[in-house]
Amino acid sequence: MKKRKKTNQEQKLVVVLCGEGKGKTTSALGMALRAAGHGKKILMVQFIKDFSEYGEIKFSRKYPKGIEIHSMGRGYVGIFGDKLPFTGHKKAAKKALEFARKKGTSGKYFMVILDEINVALKLKLLKTDEVLKTLKRLKNKVNVVLTGRDAPGKLIKFADLVTEMREIxxxxxxxxxxxxxIEY
Amino acid sequence: MKKRKKTNQEQKLVVVLCGEGKGKTTSALGMALRAAGHGKKILMVQFIKDFSEYGEIKFSRKYPKGIEIHSMGRGYVGIFGDKLPFTGHKKAAKKALEFARKKGTSGKYFMVILDEINVALKLKLLKTDEVLKTLKRLKNKVNVVLTGRDAPGKLIKFADLVTEMREIxxxxxxxxxxxxxIEY
Structure with a gap:
């Protein structure tokens, strides 16, 4: 079969999926599935989240080839009986970002998904400038997808594709x- | 490990993913991936689309367990050198809907995704009332996800969860x- 012309295959994209509606993480997962179908490797690093029974994590355990997911958060911050000091959440977020940068620039992946990173930014677990710095490094090597309800303006400005999920x-x-x- | 309490597991949902922004089909695919992670079976029937090189189709060929995808459209209607008479497109859409109804009510699936059906409705390949009739049948057995840019008001009224993807x-x-x- 003839291959498609690789006109702009080198152009990497930064995608932001934000808004209060359902479909941000699931859309990122769908992008992962699609890319995995083409034989590409995807890394998803989850911020905030630490629940090992998410369907996506169970899925990646069943089909380890293609989609790799690391849940690196320490749970919701300041709610649902959270007892971890704020510095603990901050440390986890920093570690996750550093992990994503290292792995993401290794040349092994086609796409890196920073799941719920917008929430980590909103909660000030991370600074927008340090995330932008990491994105600039990642963008040379991989497509990057960032999810989470609120995305800072600077991030939207930097991104190539932004979709807002509106709850109707x-x-x-x-x-x-x-x-x-359905939900998890 | 303790199982979650199955309080309202029986409540099936009708989900509509609409809007002009990117993320409708990918979000449905992410929902499929998540549900497949929990060991559930998903059927995706694609309207309009007939391109066998979509990442999701390649993916479902590689991992046939869990996510089953049938691309039953005849391509874009009236554009991109479409030579098929309108009745041909209509016939394909009717066949796809009937196929989804039969398979979806078999008791085998947890979720049925009617991908791009909103577009088939917009193009008048299907009537809203016949889709609603099918949805009523399906809803007793499965969760149903409908995707595509424009969703008719009657469909939104019928649905339990509606997200509009807004292009920013x-x-x-x-x-x-x-x-x-990324795109396919």
């Missing part, structure tokens, strides 16, 4: 609880 | 072409 209707409003396979 | 920034505007692993 949500079942939680009707009292339906989060369900396995 | 898109690289095509900068003249960057669609890339393998």
């Amino acid at each position: 209707k949500h079942p939680f409003r009707k009292g339906i609880l989060a369900q396995e396979g | 920034k898109h690289p095509f505007r900068k003249g960057i072409l669609a890339q393998e692993g």
